[in-house]
Amino acid sequence: MDFAFDARTEELRARLLAFMDDHVYAAEQTAHEQRARLASPWDTPQVVEDLKAEARRQGLWNLFLPDAEHGAGLTNLQYAPLAEITGRSPQLAPTATNCAAPDTGNMEVLAQFADEAQKKQWLQPLLAGEIRSAFAMTEPDVASSDATNITTRIERDGDEYVITGRKWYISGAMNPDCRIFIVMGKTDPDGEDIRRQQSMVLVPRDTPGVTVDRAMRVFGYEDHYHGGHAEVTFDHARVPVSNLIGEEGGGFAIAQARLGPGRIHHCMRLIGMAERAIELMCRRAVSRDAFGKSLAQQGVVHNWIADARVTVEQLRLLVLKTAWLMDTVGNRGAHTEIQAIKIATPRAVVGIIDRAIQLHGAGGVSQDFPLAELYAGARTLMIADGPDEVHQRSLARREIKKYL
Template sequence: MEDQTATPVREQHRFNTVNLQRYLAGKTRGVSNNDRFTVRQYSAGQSNPTFLIQTPSDSYVLRKKPPGMLLPGAHKVDREYRVQKALFSAGFPVPQPLLHCTDAEVIGTEFYLMEHVQGRIFQDLRLPGVSAAERAALYVSAVEVLARLHSLDLTTMDLEGYGRGPGYCKRQVSTWTKQYRAAAHKEIPVMDKLSDWLLSNLPTNDNEVALVHGDFRVDNLIFHPTEARVVAVLDWELSTTGQPMADLAYFLMPNYLPSSLSLLSCMGSLRGVEGIPSPEDLISIYCRCREIPSSLHQLNFYLALSVFKMAGIAQVWLTLSFSVGLSLSHTHKHTHTHTHTQYDNIRSVTAKGQAVHQQVTEFMKQHVLPAQQKEELQEAGLWNLFLPAVSGLSQLDYAHIAEETGRCLYAPDLFNCQAPDTGNMEVLHMFGTEEQKREWLQPLLSGQIRSCFCMTEPDVASSDATNMECTLQRDQDHYVVHGRKWWSSGTSGCEVVLCSRHGQHSMILVPLDTPGVNVIRPLTVFGQDDAIHGGHFEIHFDNVRVPASNILLGEGRGFEIAQGRLGPGRLHHCMRAVGSAEWALELLCQRAAHRQTFGKKLYQHEVVAHWIAECRLAIDQTRLLTLHAAHALDTLGSRRARKQIAMIKVVAGRMVCKVVDTAIQVYGGAGVSGDFPLAQMYAYARTLRIADGPDEVHMSSIAHLELRDQMRKAQAKL
């Protein structure tokens, strides 16, 4: 690494260097307790902080976990150490790993030490400052070392279980499709078309497995100080096992980008740069080194996947630029303080629930906001947290977690806790047959597919379920479904439909590709795209025939199923609304503290100060009422907690609407623009007062249940 990239250690990453020197003395050549020992930090390595260690005779590089409470599946420096050790033993150019320390007492976190490699690192892929001939030689050297990586024999490298292996491309397409759709703040037809094309053109050889780097670029290579050869490959944080062509295409992608385009600062176009070999030449060299045919199968797919991945990252960062454009230190200091207040008030939260909530909070800060891949969440065990049978969490436990994920519009999707899949998975878990669970529940739990729920109809007032006109007729060993549905949530990218109809109220599973299922159009909210949770669509069922075995629980049992489905789902919506309101209040306070009108800061105007106070009162009241409903759901069950659930459904929707509307008022014209997330948040908040039944239906139910309870009290006194 180049020494000039190292700077003084940043405040948040400081540790006890005396302890480190004492620990390394005697274990590492060139380190003693008596010599000068300096520590500086590299500007790279933000996820796992990276440091330059220097003594009078030697230099080393240290990578460590960040400080604070971390997730079990994140910041796996032991995994980096393992792969580098295996690679170094195989003679592959990586810095030699020297030791791995799991004792957090030394510097506060686990870390590993490797040799410091002298050489050149080019942050600009165009390699400025070298001749055209040397530029060509450097790129040839890079592609040769990539071919060498992919030629390694995994069976001899002690890397059993290092990655998930076969099916890598399918996992990548699924992951980046979901992340793009979750982050997109407006419809981009060409991206949707590319996503569909990728899903329909998965490579036939996706079972080929090699060790892949995951982020192979010129700026992750150290070149010899004077020669055109790679002396070390860096940054193995995203390495895994899978299809090697994805690595090659990612490396080649800048050669195909238009000269005017730069997706990210490290991924600009290489077109027209003198000396850089053509993609065809680089492919030929790669194939010759691997001794494989030079006509690569489905190269266009891998290039398209690389572009889609980078565009998805760019979209996420575009969203984050206005949705989390606050100081992270301020935001998360506030979050942790507020969390303690919640636990002081609600003593019934289990120890596991509190620990998982802390993990989710940390993962939000470290990974969701920087838009890391969802596979890490599964490895961390932060997956399907909404389902008690899987997570071991109570509804009260998960209520706190749902609030945390409500602070980011697409966070629930990253934890596989998004509507309507949560409710559909609960239905299948509680009421599905073993065959239905095997075919539909397991893929949903693993995040391989999406589902949607079809109940509302365009031609009738669907708040009264007896109005529904969709029909379900038995025809020997099949059922025939006929009718029109809309506001079918989660349709984008889904593979199975839960279709509900009244009459005798039945619920049936309908694969989306069944003949006669016609997805008519996506619906908009306030004229804008509504794709944050997979979108809402109008779907027509034209005499759709599905096997009778797809019926859930049996004919006429749909109402029973729906009651079990809606209780927890409404609770989750309400707690996410509390998190969304907290986010809106933070934005409001930021604006009020920095904007000035008529000689005063906005918050110094009494009306704005009162707005802030009213928002705080409303949020805290709603949170406590919702946690009370969660406790009732845990202790009484869905049926006996109906009144509490109906109450929070009304209160949470009204509260988040009011808080976001107030924030918009403070922001003025900016509040209704696309430059800030408030307009999108308001669309979500206002929709919440209609979704799962309008306020008025719940108010009538609350009144009925309250009268019943009062009558029982009166009778008990007689």
């Protein structure tokens, strides 16, 4: 693996770093102030729309999508350092560049598996940033870490599918611009192959029988910038059979294809979050005195900052290796590394942010610094896209298999 970024990556990094410095960081406080004045907290502040327009004007748009027809045509290795930069302001930068979850994963699904009519109706407006979307898989009544457990039914009735079930923590669903759900449910609940029982269908938000019941909080946060995380009921909601994505029984495979790139995107953004926390730690350390000397002169603070730097450098190399493998041998060939970064990155970044909070004292848990929100986001990623323990189980089995 060549550790140097190519010319295109360097050029995009320079432009994105300038965009962050010139526009994004200054907009963080403005976005909070504007949101407080909105009629609904789920509406989008004007400054976010302004950022989107500026990012698009600068060509910093849809960077995540490797499909050159629809996106920037970047490889995973090229996009990884860009995702890291946007992770420094996870509430604004991914949305501003149209690289925010869950839309990114949904656009990847549509680009890879949707038919032309579905792409025209849903992918094109998502690519243009005109609408938002949600991915409805997790359920409150089963252990959704095992996706074969899902109970939502997708039953065929003539030329329609009837969807019945309850989902929760459906990211983006509170946003009024969320117009489409990709819903995973069972079309063949009694099928012999438990990984062929599931299918995915497109369900417009305004479909009769679809109810967004409530916003789910994350450590007390409603996560307005991602459009919230909702509990959603599907009560005999009907959609045309043409809304099926791919084929019946293909839902589990589509979900796996969706989650691979998503995990590396999350991990690179997490590294950006860690870098922001280290920067805040250092600035705080040199600006505060305690017990007769600067915090920057305290030995324990030295240890925290040094350990954080070592950890970030290790994580970055592992994630870049994973991106390179995904590009060269495919997601299957990089399976071990994808699981490794999903295990290692969130827990390590949680530790770094926790030390930054400690260094800031009461300020660290307040709304005056981004650290509390960063912590909530990082800690959540030890559960999202498969909890750590599931990845540990799978990775360990693969290691042990070599010796059987």
